[in-house]
Amino acid sequence: MSASIAMAESSRSGGHALLDGAQTAWDMLSEEQMQKPITTGCEELDTILGGGIQCKAVTEIGGIPGIGKTQLGIQLAVNVQIPVQYGGLGGKAVYIDTEGSFMVERAHQIIEGCIADLFENFEHRKQSLVCPDILQPNSFLANIFYFRICSYTEQIAAVNYLEKFLEEHQDVNIIVVDSITFHFRRDFDDLAMRTRVLGGMSSKLMRFAKKHNLAVVLLNQVTTKFVDGSFQLTLALGDSWSHACTNRIILYWNGNERHAYIDKSPSLRSASAPFQVTSKGIRNVTSNCKRVRMM
Amino acid sequence: MSNKLISQMGLPSSLANVFSARNILTAKDALSLPEFDLMALLDVDRDQVRTAVARISEIACPPCRTALSLMEDRALTGGYLPTRLLGLDRALRGGIPFGALTELVGPSGIGKTQFCLKLALLAALPSSYGGLNGRVIYMDTESKFHSTRLIEIGRSSFPHIFNSEGMAQEMAGRIIVLRPASLDELTERYVQMLFVLLNLAIVNFMYGLHRENERSTTGQKQHSCHLPLSFLKSLAEFSQIPIVVTNQVRSQNNYEVVHYPFQGNTDRTSCMLEKLESHLIASLGIQWAHAVTIRLIFEAHSGQYTPQILV
Numbered sequence: 001m002s003a004s005i006a007m008a009e010s011s012r013s014g015g016h017a018l019l020d021g022a023q024t025a026w027d028m029l030s031e032e033q034m035q036k037p038i039t040t041g042c043e044e045l046d047t048i049l050g051g052g053i054q055c056k057a058v059t060e061i062g063g064i065p066g067i068g069k070t071q072l073g074i075q076l077a078v079n080v081q082i083p084v085q086y087g088g089l090g091g092k093a094v095y096i097d098t099e100g101s102f103m104v105e106r107a108h109q110i111i112e113g114c115i116a117d118l119f120e121n122f123e124h125r126k127q128s129l130v131c132p133d134i135l136q137p138n139s140f141l142a143n144i145f146y147f148r149i150c151s152y153t154e155q156i157a158a159v160n161y162l163e164k165f166l167e168e169h170q171d172v173n174i175i176v177v178d179s180i181t182f183h184f185r186r187d188f189d190d191l192a193m194r195t196r197v198l199g200g201m202s203s204k205l206m207r208f209a210k211k212h213n214l215a216v217v218l219l220n221q222v223t224t225k226f227v228d229g230s231f232q233l234t235l236a237l238g239d240s241w242s243h244a245c246t247n248r249i250i251l252y253w254n255g256n257e258r259h260a261y262i263d264k265s266p267s268l269r270s271a272s273a274p275f276q277v278t279s280k281g282i283r284n285v286t287s288n289c290k291r292v293r294m295m
Numbered sequence: 296m297s298n299k300l301i302s303q304m305g306l307p308s309s310l311a312n313v314f315s316a317r318n319i320l321t322a323k324d325a326l327s328l329p330e331f332d333l334m335a336l337l338d339v340d341r342d343q344v345r346t347a348v349a350r351i352s353e354i355a356c357p358p359c360r361t362a363l364s365l366m367e368d369r370a371l372t373g374g375y376l377p378t379r380l381l382g383l384d385r386a387l388r389g390g391i392p393f394g395a396l397t398e399l400v401g402p403s404g405i406g407k408t409q410f411c412l413k414l415a416l417l418a419a420l421p422s423s424y425g426g427l428n429g430r431v432i433y434m435d436t437e438s439k440f441h442s443t444r445l446i447e448i449g450r451s452s453f454p455h456i457f458n459s460e461g462m463a464q465e466m467a468g469r470i471i472v473l474r475p476a477s478l479d480e481l482t483e484r485y486v487q488m489l490f491v492l493l494n495l496a497i498v499n500f501m502y503g504l505h506r507e508n509e510r511s512t513t514g515q516k517q518h519s520c521h522l523p524l525s526f527l528k529s530l531a532e533f534s535q536i537p538i539v540v541t542n543q544v545r546s547q548n549n550y551e552v553v554h555y556p557f558q559g560n561t562d563r564t565s566c567m568l569e570k571l572e573s574h575l576i577a578s579l580g581i582q583w584a585h586a587v588t589i590r591l592i593f594e595a596h597s598g599q600y601t602p603q604i605l606v
Contacts, residue, residue, distance in 0.1 A: 065587075066590065095362070100394075100395065100528060100532055100588065101588055102362075103392065103395070103588070104362055104365040104366045104369055105366075105369070105374075105388045105389070105392075106388075107362055108366060109388065138363055138366075141361065141362040141363035141365075141366055142361045142362070142363040143361070144361060144362035144363075145359050145360075145361060146359065146360050146361065146362055146365060147356070147357055147359055147360075148357055148360075148532075149357060150296065150357070150529065151296070151297045151323075153296070153297030153322055153323040153326050153327070153355060154296050154297060154355060154356060154357055156326045156327075156352070157296070157297075157322065157326055157351070157352040157353075157354075157355035157356040158352075158356045158357070160326070160348060160349060160352030160353075160356075161349075161352045161353050161356040163349065164349065164353065165359070193327065196329060197327070200329060227556070232554065232555065232556055233554060233555045234555070234556070250555060250557075252555055252558070261555075261557060263557065270557075
């Protein structure tokens with residue numbers, strides 16, 4: 001269908017009828033401008049991301065344990081569901097959990113926080129903008145499709161199966177994989193095979209992102225690398241993997257604050273923004289947020 | 296799931312035969328190979344391979360569940376072990392969660408073992424007193440378990456239970472203490488735990504056993520820690536029980552401060568500042584830390600021992 005639209009548009013603008021399925025940069029621009037990003041809950045973070053996590057792209061988010069990757073993953077799976085009338089996408093989420101870190105009580109807490117903030121921000125409206133049944137924690141929970149993956153075979157199978165799943169569930173707007181790394185770090189002797197399998201997985205996910213207009217968020221772990229005589233932190237899975245994603249965000253501690261840094265992006269500038277993990281979820285930084293730093 | 300047999304997946308028989316003829320018997324075998332390799336190996340065209348792989352993936356993939364159904368399951372099983380420390384239970388939204396790995400970290404002497412003893416008691420208590428009425432396995436790798444102390448805690452916290460006839464014996468009888476002397480024995484015990492009906496498992500101070508392996512290469516050390524860790528995690532999830540592990544903390548040396556490349560070279564002053572903060576590292580490093588779901592950090596604050604939570 002997209003091919004015939006492109007043909008119709010290009011014949012109207014007088015050219016490119018030869019390139020089946022191609023789009024002009026101008027058409028892409030209008031599409032990009034219309035596409036709503038998924039808010040992270042923290043305004044500063046949204047700003048450096050150009051509004052939020054972009055659809056039709058694969059975003060990798062990495063960081064040390066405890067920094068908030070799963071928190072951000074759950075927050076995005078919730079925020080994608082914010083109804084259109086409240087400025088969101090009104091979509092559903094697929095959450096692929098490879099580590100067992102998804103705690104449903106925490107998701108419930110984050111959903112409550114999200115709904116409370118929606119009401120607070122839209123207080124001036126006397127009535128609810130949508131049917132009250134939609135803004136209930138249970139309906140948000142029902143829109144998160146959860147897969148618990150226990151081995152790399154299951155991870156491959158799940159990504160393959162998503163092809164059919166996404167056809168049947170056209171309203172999914174985000175896929176979160178938490179984490180992409182877990183089953184590929186230990187006991188994987190054949191590194192060539194690992195690179196191949198991961199490459200295949202990332203290209204499939206990229207295809208889903210483009211075809212179904214959704215955001216793919218891959219959470220990654222960190223490892224230490226010996227570079228120039230000292231150890232440095234880097235995201236796991238090696239150099240060949242680092243080419244697989246569109247955008248790359250690193251979450252790190254800056255003194256006592258959590259920060260997010262855009263490490264790699266074709267369209268966003270390298271920038272850093274502070275954020276906070278609160279009982280309501282990911283939010284802006286306020287004046288005091290205590291933390292205990294652990295490695 | 297990965298070991299599901301292709302022969303039982305309902306593929307058209309001609310295709311199923313070709314798979315088995317080439318010794319591709321399980322889902323794992325088939326999905327580890329790229330498309331072209333499968334085409335060459337099985338001598339079938341791309342469309343056939345694609346439909347076969349799609350079918351195998353659909354069956355090997357774990358079933359999809361909504362978060363709502365997860366919540367409903369939680370409500371049924373209870374979901375957590377209350378610690379009886381009000382602030383902690385409130386922060387944990389109930390208590391130590393079932394089906395996940397909870398880690399207790401802190402410097403020595405702060406009270407981790409005491410906390411473990413209390414948890415063991417809480418799990419053994421009858422449900423009328425808020426316990427799990429169940430069996431506890433206490434894996435004591437550093438010989439820190441003292442039953443006199445356990446009974447003492449029991450007597451002072453739950454006098455009405457412990458002072459009645461035979462109850463102390465009953466409660467203490469529900470706690471099984473294991474003292475594995477080596478890493479191999481520890482791993483063996485983990486496997487045995489699968490076959491015992493359990494309500495709580497506590498692994499006290501794992502670091503002791505791994506210290507003897509420290510002189511080996513770092514790669515090996517990571518592997519040796521990772522196997523029991525992932526096993527514990529699977530055990531917790533599979534049996535839907537809480538598993539608590541304690542960990543040692545070591546203070547960080549200056550040269551170990553590791554940063555990302557974009558953070559640049561920190562100058563001396565900022566290094567010093569960081570050192571002054573409680574720059575504690577849990578032993579066993581990053582891979583271990585990634586697999587734990589909840590970490591409770593025990594810190595001393597102006598003479599009082601207070602647990603803080605890092606989820």
